């Protein structure tokens with residue numbers, strides 16, 4: 138194929154789909170390449186979809202997108218070995234359309250999104266892995282694929298190829314990922330009758346519940362777990378930083394298995410049929426780990442650019458938003474008949490800086506360092522909190538004031554008062 | 570503590586199109602794994618159990634069950650001994666749900 142395109146998009150996840158859709162709508166000649174058999178066949182997510190980002194691209198997505206349940210309740214659990222302490226927030230406000238968050242199944246969702254991209258006029262070729270970027274000196278002029286007879290040319294190449302970001306690494310745009318900046322998540326989907334899901338979570342219709350978890354389930358590693366309700370299935374998963382997994386002797390699937398056996402979790406999964414086991418990396422290095430985002434003839438969007446807000450488990454929305462900004466930059470420059478040089482493409486970075494994307498990531502920029510340096514957030518604290526709750530709730534003839542004293546003594550013994558105050562301060566500084 | 574789980578049972582639920590005879594990941598220098606890598610952490614961290622330690626101290630990599638996550642490449646950062654590519658287009662794991 139000696140044909141030349143205005144733009145090539147590598148990848149058909151949310152970032153690539155948002156970019157390809159936006160450019161195709163504006164009348165540009167867009168080619169999108171995806172290595173999977175169909176869009177979504179390589180992709181893994183929890184998965185929560187935030188309406189806002191998608192609404193900006195496809196306002197009426199609710200009409201036909203494959204959505205599982207809208208979320209009306211969020212639970213946060215801190216787990217000890219046999220217990221959890223947590224908060225549940227449920228509001229009927231979340232049960233009034235238009236809904237704000239949905240659970241989705243990525244393989245189905247990506248396929249749907251991709252159909253919209255093709256309707257908008259972009260050309261999609263699946264089952265094709267881009268093996269290298271074609272360079273003319275420092276400028277990207279196209280891509281090399283493992284089929285189609287090789288080279289395809291375009292004025293701009295948008296790298297929406299996900300967390301591993303192999304193409305940019307190979308081209309020398311950024312170094313290899315560091316273990317401290319990526320988490321590995323493993324996940325399973327368990328099917329059960331719709332009525333069972335609804336009874337176990339006290340919901341009806343299309344309403345759903347999500348549970349975010351931290352504590353002993355990650356064996357002291359920096360990480361979290363999750364359990365989400367779909368229409369007739371539950372997804373359960375756990376993720377930890379690679380730098381921590383590298384120090385442990387427990388495999389990721391054993392970690393997941395032990396989490397599933399937790400006495401507060403096992404009854405929820407009881408009787409379900411496990412139909413798929415997946416694993417995927419999440420870029421969690423935050424603001425400080427964001428690589429160079431554009432250069433002559435190329436831009437990076439989505440996970441490939443570290444665009445994940447780990448504190449709020451947001452990724453797909455940042456992927457879509459960054460994909461849109463990159464596309465808008467291309468559309469504007471094309472209209473102004475300006476070349477896609479690094480200097481001109483810097484406009485993409487400006488758009489990011491002015492938006493919630495960079496503002497949010499910047500806000501939490503110290504969070505990864507704080508957690509890496511203070512493992513007690515994942516070990517001692519979950520234990521202490523659970524023990525405190527246990528002590529207060531157990532009726533055993535000891536007065537509450539004495540119990541409080543015992544709890545404080547335990548806190549101080551486990552971690553000095555200065556340590557506790559210091560931790561609170563560190564967290565506050567990082568959140569501020 | 571639940572009993573040790575066999576990852577094969579989990580992988581059995583997945584769909585794959587294996588590119589027979591063309592593994593997409595390779596160990597660059599097998600001797601290095603056997604003699605100079607102390608922790609051989611790929612055998613622990615791979616979520617699909619693709620790396621196994623043989624009795625003679627050697628590491629064997631079989632990529633048929635690979636979930637294409639990238640973990641093995643990134644955690645081998647002390648030796649950079651993993652040559653990692655995606656499978657050819659259309660091959661490898663095929664998620665039904667993701």
Ligand SMILES: Cc1cc2nc3c(=O)[nH]c(=O)nc-3n(C[C@H](O)[C@H](O)[C@H](O)COP(=O)(O)OP(=O)(O)OC[C@H]3O[C@@H](n4cnc5c(N)ncnc54)[C@H](O)[C@@H]3O)c2cc1C
Pocket residue numbers: 147148149150151152153170171172173176177179180181182183184185186187265266267268297298299300304322323324374417418419438439440441444445450451452453454456655
């Ligand atoms: C377990 C888990 C739970 C998560 N939960 C949430 C959540 O609840 N909410 C949320 O918003 N985010 C969540 N995320 C994050 C979210 O999934 C990602 O941020 C999002 O998928 C990033 O989109 P992307 O398009 O940048 O990358 P991807 O979705 O990874 O898409 C990249 C695409 O590029 C293709 N590709 C890669 N290389 C090539 C190549 N060389 N040639 C051709 N094609 C290629 C891939 O096959 C893939 O289709 C979660 C992630 C994980 C792993």
Ligand code: SF4
Pocket residue numbers: 596601602603606607608609610611612628644645648649650651
């Ligand atoms: S971690 Fe790297 S060097 Fe060590 S055994 Fe595994 S592949 Fe070999």
Ligand code: SF4
Pocket residue numbers: 594614615616617618619620632634635636637638639640641642
């Ligand atoms: S890419 Fe992931 S699943 Fe595949 S061999 Fe490496 S660690 Fe294992």
